[in-house]
Each structure stands twice: as C-alpha cells, then as structure tokens.
Amino acid sequence: MSDDAVLVLEDGSVHRGEAFGARGRTLGEAVFATGMTGYQETLTDPSYHRQIVVATAPHIGNTGWNDEDDESRRIQVAGYVVRDPARRPSNWRSQRDLTDELARQGVVGLAGVDTRAITRRLREAGSMRAGIFSGDALSDATSMRATVLDSPEMTGADLAGAVTTPEPYTVPAIGETRFRVAALDLGIKANTPRMLAERGIETRVLPSTASIEELLEGGPDGVFLSNGPGDPATASHAVALTGEVLRREVPLFGICFGNQILSRALGLETYKMRYGHRGINIPVVDHTTGTVAITSQNHGFAVTGEPGARVASPVGTVHLSHSCPNDGTVEGVTCEDVPAFSVQYHPEAAAGPHDAAGLFDRFADLMGSR
Numbered sequence: 001m002s003d004d005a006v007l008v009l010e011d012g013s014v015h016r017g018e019a020f021g022a023r024g025r026t027l028g029e030a031v032f033a034t035g036m037t038g039y040q041e042t043l044t045d046p047s048y049h050r051q052i053v054v055a056t057a058p059h060i061g062n063t064g065w066n067d068e069d070d071e072s073r074r075i076q077v078a079g080y081v082v083r084d085p086a087r088r089p090s091n092w093r094s095q096r097d098l099t100d101e102l103a104r105q106g107v108v109g110l111a112g113v114d115t116r117a118i119t120r121r122l123r124e125a126g127s128m129r130a131g132i133f134s135g136d137a138l139s140d141a142t143s144m145r146a147t148v149l150d151s152p153e154m155t156g157a158d159l160a161g162a163v164t165t166p167e168p169y170t171v172p173a174i175g176e177t178r179f180r181v182a183a184l185d186l187g188i189k190a191n192t193p194r195m196l197a198e199r200g201i202e203t204r205v206l207p208s209t210a211s212i213e214e215l216l217e218g219g220p221d222g223v224f225l226s227n228g229p230g231d232p233a234t235a236s237h238a239v240a241l242t243g244e245v246l247r248r249e250v251p252l253f254g255i256c257f258g259n260q261i262l263s264r265a266l267g268l269e270t271y272k273m274r275y276g277h278r279g280i281n282i283p284v285v286d287h288t289t290g291t292v293a294i295t296s297q298n299h300g301f302a303v304t305g306e307p308g309a310r311v312a313s314p315v316g317t318v319h320l321s322h323s324c325p326n327d328g329t330v331e332g333v334t335c336e337d338v339p340a341f342s343v344q345y346h347p348e349a350a351a352g353p354h355d356a357a358g359l360f361d362r363f364a365d366l367m368g369s370r
Contacts, residue, residue, distance in 0.1 A: 005110045005134035007052070007081055007118070008144045011125055015118055020085060020109035021102025023135030027151040028052040028078030030130035031300065032119040034279030037063075038296075038351025039098070043077050043107075044070040046163035046187030047256060047298045049229040050154070052079035052130050053278075054118050061086035064094025065101040069350060071189040075102070076163065076229075079132045080109040081118065108132045126274040127300060129153060154300060155272050159230030160186040160238070160257070164208040173202045179221040179367045182206060186238060186257050187228025191348040195357065196224075199364050209237065212244045221367040222251040225258025227346065232260035232270045232301055239264045246315045246338050251370055253363040254342030256299055262342040263303040263333055266313040276300035277324065277344075280353060284331045284345055285323050292325075293356050296349030303330040303344070310336075339366050 005019040009030060032054040033042055039060055042053065060082040080102060089097055102109050110132050122128070131148045133139070164185045171193035178200035183193070185205050193203040203224070206215060215223065223245050225238070232239075235257075242265035245252050254262045260270050277297040284295050287308040305311065307323030307330055316337025320330050322344070332343035347356035 004138060005132060006138070006144070007110050007113065008131050008133065008141065008148055009121070010129040010145070010148050012145055013121060014141050015110070015113045017110050017112035019134040020082065020111035021080065021099060022106045022108045024108050025131060025133050025137035025147070026052065026079040026108040027129070027131045027148065029127050029154045030054060030122060031127045031276060031278055032056055032122055033298070034281060035351065038280060040065060040069045041071050041350050043075045043080065044072050045189060045298060046072050046076050047227045047229050048077045049159050049163050049187065050078050050157065052081060052132060053077045054081040054115050054122070056115060056119050058083045058115070059086065060084070061098035062089060063091040064089025064096060065098050066093045066095045068093070071191060071350065072163070075105045075107050077107065080107060081113060081115060081132070082109070082111050083113060083115045085111045108134060122275050127154070127276060155231055156234060157230045158234035160208045160228045160235060163187040163229060165205055166207065168204060168206045171197055171203045171205065173197050173200045176200055177202050179364060180204065180218070181222045181224050182215050182220040183224040183226060184208060184210065184215065184238060184241065186226045186235070186261070188226035189348055191350045192226065195348050195360050199360055201364060210241070212241055215241060215245070216248070216250065220250070221370070222253065222363060225252065225254030225261050225342065227256035227258060229257070231272070232257060232264055235261055246335070246340055249338050251363070251366045252340040253359070253366070255346060255348070256344060259332060259342035259344045260301055260303060262340060266315070266318050266333065266335070268311070268333070269304040270301050271304060273300055273302050273329070280349060280351060282345065283325055285325055287321050287323065288319070288334070294353045295345035295356050296351070296353065297345045299344060303333065305330045339370060
C-alpha cells in the first residue's frame, strides 16, 4: 500500500505528504493549534471532535504516548497534520509511539507537509472543511474536493451529544468533601474533576441530556458547564437548563463551550470566528483586576459584545469581564446579581499554562459564600 497522502481543503488547495497513523479517509474542519507541547491532551480533548488539527510546531511526537494524560476515553480529532513526526519517542513516561497510537485508534493523519503554509492559508481564508486521503481512499483532486464539499460545516453542528458521558458518574473529593458540584458534560476534560477534587469538591458528571431535576438532584452546592465541540447556537437544551439554574441562583461556573452556553442563557449572541483560538499561549485581560493571564484555548465560536461593558440580562447586570487583547474578543462574563461566571479559556489545561487555575478557587469561594 502506498504511503502517499494528501490534505484537500474546500478551497481546492491540495497538500501532498506521507500517511501518518491510519490509512483511509477522514473529513472535518481544518484548524491550526499553536501549542508547542501537550499534543496528547489536544488529541484527546472532546472540544476538537470532528476537526482536522494542523500542528504549527514542526516536530511532534518526541514524548510519545502514555495512559495517564488522556483527557477523554479516546482520540477525538478527526485527523492530524504534522510536518516532522518524531522517529522515536524519548521520555521516561512514554509507553508507545504516537504514530502507532494514531493507527491503533484509526485516526487518519498526514506528515511531511509545509504546515506553515497551511496555517497561513487558514489564517487568511478562515477555518474550512477538509479531508485527508491515503491508501485506497486516494483519488483525483476533483473527486476528493467534491467529497470534502459534501461534508457538513461546523456552523450549525450539534456535537455535544457525540462526546457526552452515556451515564452519570462521580469523581470524589480528595480528603474532606467541602462542596458537591453537578457538572453538565458537553465534552468535559478529565483534568477538570481532578482539579475540583484537589480543592475538596466532589463532582457528579451528568449527560448533556440531563433534566433540571436530574442536574439538581440532591441539592448540589454548584453547577459546572464544561467545554465541548460544535456550534453553541444548536445547544438549546443546555441553554434552557442554564437559565433554570440562574433563576434558582445556584452558583455556576462555565468554561469554553460552557461560557458560550451561559452567555446565550443571559441573552447574548455567539458567532463563528474566522479561524478561532487554539493554543497554550493566548493572553487574556481581566477587566475587573486589570491583570493578564496566559491561557490555553480551543474555540471557533465567540460571544458578541464590547469587552469590559456591562449589559442587561433576564437575571440582572452582566459584566463582559474578560477579553483577548490579540483581537478584542470577549473571553468571559460575570453576573453581578446572581452567582454565576464563566471564561472562554481552559483553567484546567493539563499541559499548562497554569495562570488561570485559581478560577477553581474562585468557584469554591462562590459556593462558600452562599
């Protein structure tokens, strides 16, 4: 079988390289991620579901793969594109090679391409539908592009149901249990309950389809809205559920997709970004304190509004409390009349940075004050 492989973008551009991981065909939205480390966390992050990730770091795979750092039950990306995969892993925690793990899980990838050129195209034209083709799936460029154009777009995609837990489960607190939290799983990362547990918080994780009665069963001290994939405009159930939590004034904290869900429940709108924020080096300004945090992010949708502004909502005043100085996008909201706040970035980032980890303490303080 040939080792040739190609990435075909919906604009018709073709990028030829070598097969990496499994052979075959995969379709998804092509996006680029700027992190120089943490590729295992990226690949297993449910927020990347149905996306073909292009790594901007030129050398990927040098730390191999282990069984401890997965953020979910499996690799979530639709495909992976790298320039120069490591020939062999070199790390004391490595248990196997990245290439072998991609093949084992059936993830089609592409290596040996100019990822800088692909990234520049995505920056200029925006994230777009794409396909990786190798092995028996290889054909002429016109046919492969037609296959890409027949695939669904990310706008309007309802994907949380594809990554949520099928059944509730509980992650116990470490040491004495200070608080109990109900987490709505829209694509939760494994490190979130771990970081809550370190703060004495027991987390009960529920499917995205949970009712308000199931979510608040047993009277939790707080509610958590997780990260996740897809278009927040499709998440009407999660938005309605959040509205019920706000009306009951149960302390609430959301991250990433959860920030968009809370914002929509507050009457704000969301929109598709041109190419989104994906990396572990993105600055965020806190307009309440004037401080800046370097954060991990992965989102292609954002909340509308003027950073730092205060707007009316069905439950009182909302402060658009965080923003990204790179492009002025809103990165967090804080309710001033009910106990709820959210951020667009990842304070649970396992590969770092850890500037925002204190937001879990803020959530604990919010629950304690109630």
